[in-house]
Amino acid sequence: METIERDYAVFGVQFVYIYKALAHPENSGYIQPFTLKERLLHVKEAERTLGSQFMWICDNMDNDLKHNLGNAPNSEFIIDPDGKVVRKRSWSSPASVRRDLEELIGTVQFQTTVADLKLKTAPPPRVAAEGVVKRINRPSGGQALKIEPIEKKDGLPFYAKPRVEVTESALRSSSGKMYLNFRMDPLYHVHWNNLTKPIQVTFTREGKEDSDSRVSPATLEGPKPEVAADIDPREFLIDIDWGSDDEPLFMTVKYFACNDEQGWCVPVTQQFRIHLERDRDGGRAFSRRRR
Amino acid sequence: MKNFYLLTLLLACLVSFPSLTAAQQSPRQSVGRNFETSSPAIGASLPDINGFDAKGKEFHLRSLKGNYTVLVFGCLT
Numbered sequence: 001m002e003t004i005e006r007d008y009a010v011f012g013v014q015f016v017y018i019y020k021a022l023a024h025p026e027n028s029g030y031i032q033p034f035t036l037k038e039r040l041l042h043v044k045e046a047e048r049t050l051g052s053q054f055m056w057i058c059d060n061m062d063n064d065l066k067h068n069l070g071n072a073p074n075s076e077f078i079i080d081p082d083g084k085v086v087r088k089r090s091w092s093s094p095a096s097v098r099r100d101l102e103e104l105i106g107t108v109q110f111q112t113t114v115a116d117l118k119l120k121t122a123p124p125p126r127v128a129a130e131g132v133v134k135r136i137n138r139p140s141g142g143q144a145l146k147i148e149p150i151e152k153k154d155g156l157p158f159y160a161k162p163r164v165e166v167t168e169s170a171l172r173s174s175s176g177k178m179y180l181n182f183r184m185d186p187l188y189h190v191h192w193n194n195l196t197k198p199i200q201v202t203f204t205r206e207g208k209e210d211s212d213s214r215v216s217p218a219t220l221e222g223p224k225p226e227v228a229a230d231i232d233p234r235e236f237l238i239d240i241d242w243g244s245d246d247e248p249l250f251m252t253v254k255y256f257a258c259n260d261e262q263g264w265c266v267p268v269t270q271q272f273r274i275h276l277e278r279d280r281d282g283g284r285a286f287s288r289r290r291r
Numbered sequence: 292m293k294n295f296y297l298l299t300l301l302l303a304c305l306v307s308f309p310s311l312t313a314a315q316q317s318p319r320q321s322v323g324r325n326f327e328t329s330s331p332a333i334g335a336s337l338p339d340i341n342g343f344d345a346k347g348k349e350f351h352l353r354s355l356k357g358n359y360t361v362l363v364f365g366c367l368t
Contacts, residue, residue, distance in 0.1 A: 001363060012358040018342065020366050027368035036343065043345050046367055057342040057350050065352065066364070068338040070330030072322050076363045083336050083356040090326035091319070092363050104359060 001094045002052055002119065004101065006112040011105050017052065019043045020059045020066045021281040023073035028124045029186045029231070031161045032283070034149045036061050038157070041187045051119035063281045078104070127260065128191035132225045133232035138179050141167050144282025146275040148248070156268055159190045159257040160199070163285065164274050166240065171278060175241035178215070181233045182222075182253065191229045193256035193265050198222040199234050206250040206273070214242045215249060222255075229258065248273040 005015040019042060025032050033039040036058070043056045059065040069075065070090060078087035078100055087100045098111075142165030149158055160182045170176025182199060184190050192199070199222035203212040211218035215238055222234040240249075251272045258265040316324070331337060337352045344350045355362070 001361075004361075008359075013361060014355075014358055015361045016355070016363070018362060018364045020364050022366045022368055024368045030367045036347070040343065040345065040347050042367055046365075047345070049367070056345045057352075058345070058347075059342050064340045065342050067329070068331075068340055069362075069364070070326040072326045072330075072364065073366075074364055075326060075330070076361065077330075077337075079337060079355055079360040079362060081357055081359060083353055085331045085333055085335055085337065088326075088330055088333065090323045090330075092365075097361055101359070101361075 001092070001097065002054075002117050003112040003114060004094060004098050005054065006117070007098075007108040008101050008105065013101065013105065015054045016057055017046075017054045018057050018059060018065055018069075019046060020073075021063055021283060023283045024285065025163065025283045026183065026233075026285040029126075029183070030124065031163070031183050031185055034147075034158050034161065035151075038185070038187070045124075045187055049122050049124065051121045066281065080104075125186045125189055126231070127186070127189050128229040128231045129227050130230065130232055132227050132230045133223050133234070135233075136235045136237055138235070139165070139167055139177055139237075142179055142285075143168055143171060144279040144285075146277055146279040146282075148273040148275065150271040150273065155270070156257075156266065157188060158185065158270060159188050159268060160184050160192075160234075160253065160255055160270075162251070162253070162272060162274075163282075165285075170240070171276075174243055174276075176239075178238050178240040179235070180220075180238065181235045182255070183233045184231050184257070186231070188257075188259065189261055190257045190259050191231050192234075193228075193258045194225050194230065195228050196256050197254075198224045199253065199255040201236070201254075202252045203249055204252065205247075212249060214245065215240055229260075242276055246276050248275045250274075 022030060022032050033042055039058055043058050072090045074092045075090050076092040077085055080086045089096060145164045145166060147162060147164060163181050165179040167176055201220040203215040203218040204210060205212055217238060220236050251274055254269045256265055257268050340352055342350050
């Protein structure tokens with residue numbers, strides 16, 4: 001697409017990327033942002049790793065741009081100078097865009113090639129060891145559930161982010177297995193601290209101390225690898241039976257996060273509500289995909 | 292009688308085939324189908340909704356006027 005931009009920008013055509021919710025979270029370690037500020041960090045990261053010169057528009061956290069412009073992961077539109085849609089397709093095709101612009105504006109004599117671009121790309125950040133924690137078998141066909149992070153006024157960022165999945169059949173029957181993982185967000189350049197307590201997760205009723213009987217076990221503790229630091233996900237497979245009680249699960253997570261570049265380690269306690277409904281913008285995460 | 296039975300069977304297959312085909316659509320085909328119904332029609336204006344520019348300032352989608360614009364959705368993964 002950048003080659004087309006080089007050829008048609010001279011005619012005033014503007015090229016805009018709309019940054020949306022991740023279609024495939026966990027690929028290359030990237031995970032869904034929880035806040036607009038984090039999604040804007042994603043935009044910066046996309047600029048850094050892709051080397052593109054396009055303007056970026058970031059979708060709001062209700063994903064309105066995605067929902068109102070076709071709900072597809074990689075769609076494209078051509079808008080005319082009056083602001084009207086003149087072309088659209090559900091899957092981006094640079095070759096088709098070039099043909100469209102040739103029809104709408106004209107043909108360029110000498111087309112820019114990818115080799116002409118010399119884009120400055122960069123790999124995703126990696127701050128600690130990987131492949132040191134044994135992975136569990138993630139149930140296939142898992143549907144992401146909606147997670148509501150409970151932000152504190154002067155709270156720390158959500159360094160470790162949860163992803164919660166249940167199968168379609170579990171959603172229909174209100175019981176089954178729940179897959180839960182926590183991944184360190186690579187954009188904060190943090191890793192797990194294995195020299196202290198491992199991650200601890202508890203499920204209680206909100207505002208109460210008793211364990212939530214809908215979840216078994218309601219208290220979880222992560223592994224403690226022998227290496228001092230790593231960024232492997234912490235995974236759990238638990239039983240859930242919520243019947244007709246669809247009050248969100250209330251989850252408290254405790255862990256230690258470290259940033260070697262800035263030289264700190266901090267204890268983190270964060271809480272989340274897990275809604276027993278599918279997150280339509282949760283994307284599809286693949287099992288065993290290499291970071 | 293046999294012919295009636297065969298005709299009924301054939302009719303039943305013809306009726307059920309489209310719904311079987313729909314159920315067997317790949318995710319990509321399903322995305323395409325949904326896209327057509329939930330995106331603005333050709334000739335329509337962009338919806339009146341806002342996003343944010345890279346600095347976090349509100350951006351009005353309908354301000355994309357004056358020149359041709361190529362809009363592409365994407366994300367890191």
